[in-house]
Amino acid sequence: MxxxxxxxxxxxxxxxxxxxxxxxxxxxxxxxxxxxxxxxxxxxxxxxxxxxxxxxxxxxxxxxxxxxxxxxxxxxxxxxxxxxxxxxxxxNFELAVQNPVYRTASIPKNIFFALHEKLYIMMKGKLGTFNLCQFAGQLTEELHEQLENLGTHGTIDLNNLVRHLLYPVSVNILFKKGLFPTNKRKIMEFHQYFQVYDEGFEHGSQMPECLLRNWSKSKRWLLAFFEKNIPDIKTYKSEKDNSMTLMQDLLNVIETETNEESPNYGLLLLWASLSNAVPIAFWTLGFVLSHPNIHRTIMEGISSVFGTAGEVTSYLQTL
Structure with missing residues (x-):
């Protein structure tokens, strides 16, 4: 009993x-x-x-x-x-994303909470209407350079084409000119690791890394990439107007508030700049190319402003 x-x-x-x-x-x-x-x-x-x-x-x-x-x-x-x-x-956005930000970029919760408002204000000003013209010019120049490197012959999957164009453009504009690798093997390596990281971001933001082995490996590779290049990013000076890149301004805020360098925010900035841009560009181009009448109207509109292809090239070279 x-x-x-x-x-x-x-x-x-x-x-x-x-x-x-x-x-x-x-x-x-x-x-x-x-x-x-x-x-x-x-x-x-x-x-x-x-x-x-x-x-x-x-x-x-x-x-x-x-x-x-x-x-x-x-x-x-x-x-x-x-x-x-x-x-x-x-x-509450700040509280809601603390765990996902920590999981995906290894940014401690207290650091993120302390810096979020200051970084938001800085980035809003840097990417505001007044500065968009400058970014548009840089974007056009970089895209033109990447398109020239592709040549005029050959075929490529549309999704790969968009990634091939936007990865180097975003890295070179937001971080520093020439940061994106030019060696074919290293380019493929960057594509591989970022694509795995991007596609698994949602799962990585919620699940332990031990369940996402390939994603975790990609995250570590990207963090190491930015940690290695932070010194060069900090000392970079634009040859044209000596303006600072977005990552340079971001590092200034972080160092002022914490006295630390943070490659982690580089990874977060890279993902934020590409995660939506790639699929939007892909579906936009796919839609335009699958509707000949829309494609024709767009080309006529471009020609009416910039002229023929040769004239467009001359215009871009003057930017």
Whole structure:
């Protein structure tokens, strides 16, 4: 009798705990927990994240929670739900992104919280309307240079073409002219690591790196790339107008506030500049090329402003 009583208490306690979890779930979205404590659905989720999410959406609806590796991740998969979330007064952007920023760029939460407002104000001014003309000129010049390097013959996948153009352009404008590698092997290496990092960013922002081996390797490579080049970025001076790059201004703010250099913010800036630009450019070009009448109208508009291809080349060389 003495042994049975403690056992009954333990069983009743477990039942009460399970009932409590079920009651809490009734107040929130369905939760996929798996059957292993702490790990939860981590193995299934990590094996094929996108497939796992799609199956969960079909089974549980547009909003659901996944418990994996001690972390609860709630997915909102419909536009209406996302709008409700983003407009909620309960949402605090700085607090919400501290964990993702730490996971994806290894920026400590206290550093990010202390610098966020100052960096936001600096970048808003640097990329404001007054400076857009300067950036547009630099962008045009860099794109023209990259297009010339491609030559006039040959074929390439459109997605690869967009990446081939925008990667060096963004790096050379935002960080320093000539920072992007020119060696073919190193170019391919940069493409490989950034593409893996970019495509796995959403998962890397939520999941432990131990479940994302290739993504983690790419993150470390990119951080090492910026750490190696920070001294050159700091001392770089534009040959044309001696203006500072966005990364130089960003480093000045960081060093003033923390007395430290931060290649981590270089990685964050690189991802922010390319993560949306690449797919937008790809789909825009794809749409234009698949509609001959739209393509013809655009070319006529360009010619009416800049003239023929030869005249465009002459104009760009004067910028």
């Amino acid at each position: 003495e042994l049975i009583f403690p056992t009954v208490i333990i069983i009743l306690g477990c039942i009460a705990f399970l009932l409590l979890l079920q009651w809490k779930n009734l107040r929130g979205p369905p939760c996929i927990r798996g059957w292993i404590p702490w790990i939860g659905a981590g193995f299934e989720f990590g094996k094929a994240p996108l497939e796992f999410i799609e199956k969960a959406r079909i089974k549980y609806g547009p909003i659901f929670t996944v418990f994996a590796m001690g972390t609860r991740m709630t997915f909102v998969t419909e536009e209406e739900g996302i709008n409700v979330f983003l407009k909620s007064k309960e949402v």
